[in-house]
Amino acid sequence: MPIGNTQPSVRPALAGRTGGPAVDPAARRRPARRAGSGGGLRAERLAPYILVAPAVLIIVLLRLYPLLLGVNFSFTGDGTRNGTAVGIDNYRELLTDPLFRTALGNVGWLVLLLPVAVAIPGLLATFIYLRVPGHRVYRSVYFFPAVLSPVIVGAIFNLLLAFDGPVNAVLGAVGVPPTDWLGNPDIAMFVVVGVHVWATFGMSLVVFLAGFATLDSALLDAARVDGASLPQVIRHVIIPGLSRTIQFVFVTTMIGMLTSMFGLLYVMTSGGPEGSTYLPEYYIWIQQGQMNRPALASAASTVLFVIMLVVGLLQIQLLRRAGKES
């Protein structure tokens, strides 16, 4: 917008502040500019909306509206019953589908493993904060896998975890018999989760370190002067001081496990062996893309969304409780 246009638009506002009578003579003296300023004023009033509109439109049309559409869709049928209302049939089918039950069971495992996935970067960040020899190097080295795509990570670990691959070779050297890491339904899911943790703990580490930067170092010094041991320092100084950061990492790690393991599953196991590595997101993709069951997939999407809402609400609950305590 040309600069000349904007001059009058500021004026009415200033004139308005000085009082009503002052506006009229000015307007009468320059009628053309007054008209122009009216248009400019309208344009100025609209400007914030014009700036926000593209972002809001995209988010509403391609994020919020599809959410409603999907929930609606989950109550209709697939195939020959396409488009007709079927009530909760899709949800009933989900509950009886062994693959979806495995997926939910695996979500349960993720919840159980969550404290470990949070504790590892938390401990490492503590050590880096306490200036373990070489702490600068660790920070950048540990963060590095976090920038790699799950697809690349998965492809690399396919090589490493092959039956005749390096991992088994190293373990063989210390007398551990070779394991079919990705072919054994009892352990495949844990292997994939382990790789996910390997690939993402650097993210949480950086978040923890940002939290440490806000920690009052005087408390830490005091604890040291009092001769506190490391576990005592962690329990009585670091955990209370970082409670918000810890909660944030809990939630982001859980959401990461629920929504960013698709690439690993797709490349490493394709849901196998025997469907043991299904997660809801993989199930949704299979039903939508491979089985041509979009309505069933929508029902699974809705279930995943509810799980994520529960995680989010629990977080708010925890934050409130922590707020009351302190």
Add this chain to the structure above:
Amino acid sequence: MSHLRRGRWLIALPMSLLALATIYPLLFTANVAMKTRRDYILDRFALTDALRWENISTAWTSVGMGRYFVNSLVVVTSSVILLLLLGSMAGFALSQLRFRGSSALFLGCLAGLFVPFQVIMVPLARIMADTALIDTYPGLILVYVAQFLPFTVFLMTSYYRGVPPEIIDAARIDGNSIYGVYRRIMLPLGTPALLSVGILNALFCWNDVLMSLVMMPSAEHRTLMVGVTSLRGQYSDDIPTFASGVLIAAIPVLVVYLFLQRQIADGVAAGSTKG
């Protein structure tokens, strides 16, 4: 205090082993990518006897990684430019301008943060198919922009909140329109945040596989990460070519990481402390 100090050296050992475990997988892959098939089968650990760049060029040309690479580059660049433009426009308005409904609009943008792609995959694919945008570059770009816009708007809004309103008032008195303030003041002032958010968005888009898989079904439109997944079936008996393909996909990220590590970490940290 002294036992803490001694403990540090004890802790440094497992930490350096972990550091090794963090880097080794990629070094192993790079080494394998330089080997011949025979070498790999005979001994997968030994250092390669020569740098066989021809493996990389095979993956680039005959496997088609080059084509996928260009596809990714086009989609990622366009998405990031759009994200930064729309995100900074909205961030400026939501942080510095007073207008009716601004907090509702901000909350609307934030709500997008809680809707992962997996949850809206089916209806979104349908919308894209209905508007003939499925399997097109603009379609995938739009999906990426929609995916990462809530986060971008959120970060830009909180960054621009730190700009003193006096600067904007002064620019207005100097005769700038609101758009002029955006272009001449806010965009240059936002450079550090735009850089951080831009790099993060570029990484997210570059690394994505699910959205691309759903929105770009045809083989010639594949992005690089989908190309990597297709390597697995085709080259399962030619591991060096497979590893070369993986390396092609990893190298750009590696280079970005080496040079812009601080911005990436800052972006992640900003997202957490402002949340």
